[in-house]
Amino acid sequence: MTRLRSYVLAMSAALMLGAATLPATSIPAFAKGPESVADLAEGLMPSVVNISSSQRSKSGGPEAVPMPKLPDGSPFQDYFDEFFKNREDGEQDSGPQTAQSLGSGFVVDSAKGLIVTNNHVIADADDIEVNFSDGSKLKADLVGTDTKTDIALLKVNPGAKTLKAVKFGDSNKMRVGDWVMAIGNPFGLGGTVTVGIVSARNRDINSGPYDDFLQTDAAINRGNSGGPLFNMDGEVIGINTAIISPSGGSIGIGFSIPSQIAQGVVAQLGEFGETRRGWLGVRIQPVTDEIAESLGMKGAKGALVAGTINGGPIKDGTIQAGDVIIKFDGRDIDEMRDLPRIVAESPVGKEVEIVIVRKGVEQTVKVTLGRLEDGEKLDEGSAADDTQKPAQKPAEATTVLGMTVGDLDDAAREKFGIGKDVVGVVVTEVKPDSVAAERGVVVGEVITEIAQESVKTPKEVAERISKLKQQGRKNALLMLASKNGELRFVTMRMD
Structure with missing residues (x-):
């Protein structure tokens, strides 16, 4: 037992000595999270606002609700009869109803009184009120909105009140794992601070054409919309906009518009009242x-x-x-x-x-x-295609890649409603379970190119496919035109 104890002590000493002599770089150094964000939050609170917007409907709510149809003998029949009778007698208020919306925002220009929020927070609002952390309130006017990025810019007249603005930071510098802090008005509970990290970048959640969200696990709930996401330097690197939540509450997946996008939109709204992209x-x-x-x-x-x-x-x-x-x-x-x-x-x-x-x-x-x-004001259905030329004399129809294709003559144009500017070979039949059907090709579409070479007859379609096979190609690239000339590319397997 004594020898065993001596051996253990000797090995422990050797391990301690070895660890002490290891170079510092061989031991991973993990950065600690912020011990406290109290000072940072205290300094930023005055710049973050709660936004209350209201919309006055022209008709009363009860008058718009019809009498429900209940089964004979329903125990609720008497209650509904009494309710709707009282409404008809005028006991229910039939005046204009007011819908309320709550959100968040932040001051970006103290001199001009400019405040940023989400468009959906103030959409269709008749009245907008901004509530500050000190309890003061100011009416706000809408400067401009951008529905594509869901950003709105408001303006208040501060009068004797001194506003404190925050500045945008560089969202491009934010890395996955960097600490961030959100301040907002979740569920109407103003002045709420949450902390988390950047969970991911470049998220596309199909909310608009310019989706490039920062994802964060900082708790974001309903009412946080339009509020700022700060870095640890107190700079706005995102505008909190959306969450994924089956329950309606935070599950740690929130999305913010990166400042890289927001800053340019806000600048244009402030200068022009609209975007100029x-x-x-x-x-x-x-x-x-x-x-x-x-x-x-x-x-x-x-x-x-x-x-x-x-x-x-x-x-x-x-x-x-x-x-x-x-x-x-x-x-x-x-x-x-x-x-x-x-x-x-x-x-x-x-x-x-x-x-x-x-x-x-x-x-x-x-x-x-x-x-x-x-x-956007131009006809989106028009397309310019310099490779298209007047169609030549039609040839016989043929079948290839599960499609029957024919000449695009006057009869075909009339039958399928194809515009005069569309030139190529028309698809007259698509076999079920074929490669063409798999790629979504439909009857009435027009093949204009194969492998970036124009085709004008069914014979040219067959010859082009045959040539690609001889070259050892596995796929054929087809350019298809819709009835009004809108183009798309599809690839089809040729094996």
Whole structure:
């Protein structure tokens, strides 16, 4: 026993000595969370506000509720009879009803009295009231809104009251795991502080065209909408906007509009009362692995141009359907959804360099951006396609890849309602369970290109598919046009 005890003590001493002599870098150093955010929260509280908005309906609530149909002998019949009789007799208030909405916001300009919140907090409001942490209240006017990013800018007249503004930080510098703090008005409980980390970046929750949310586990609940998400320097790096929650309460998955997007929108709303976004005027779709292989690209990246908008910035075929945009104004386009956001952040009228892949070859083109808001007024159904030419004399119909295709003559145009500007070969039949059906091809669509070469007859369709098979290609890239000329690309297996 003595020898065993001596051995254990000797081994313990050796281990302690060994640990003491190890270099410090060999032991992982884990950064501790903030011991307290009390000072930070105390300094930021005056800048965060609670927002109460109300909407006056023109008709009373009870008058809009019909008498429910109850089964014969229902025990509730007497109660409902009495309620609706009283309503008809005028005992119920039939005057205008008021709907209340609660949210959060923060001061960004103390001199001008500018306050940022979410658009959905004040949407359709007749009255907006801002409540400060010291108990004071001010009426607010709407400066401007942006539904695409769900941002609104309000203005108050502070009078003798001194406002304290916060500034935006750089959301691009935020890393997954960085500490953040939210202050807001959850469930009407003003001045609530929660702390967490950035859980993820670049989240797309399908709420708008420019989704690029920061995800956080800092508790965000109903009423936090429009409130700020701070970094540990007290800078706003996000606007709390949405949560995922089956119960309606926080489960640790909240989303914030990054300051990279919000700052530009707020600046435009403050200057113009509206947004003025850059616009390229192209229709795009994702580059899948199959499309990348069909285009001779090394990997799936970028945004595939499915068409251009007539009257838009693209002129003289600078960018064409089938091009893949991989870089815009010096910024890489890794996914399709990157392009609309980056273009929208660019100034209207700026000339930008765009790197495209056209038929397997990279090239750089220059385009002067238009304004998105003007582009939205154009006919979205129109498309410019310089590769389309007048159709030639029709040939016989043929079947390929599960489709029967025929000539796009006057009879076919009338039968399927195809516009005069659409040129190619019409799909007259799609076999169930075929590769064409699997890719969503429908009768009446028009094949305009195969492997980026135009086709005008069914014979050319068959020949082109046969040629691709001889080249050892596994997939065929088809450009299809809808009845009104809107283009899209699909890949079809040829095995």
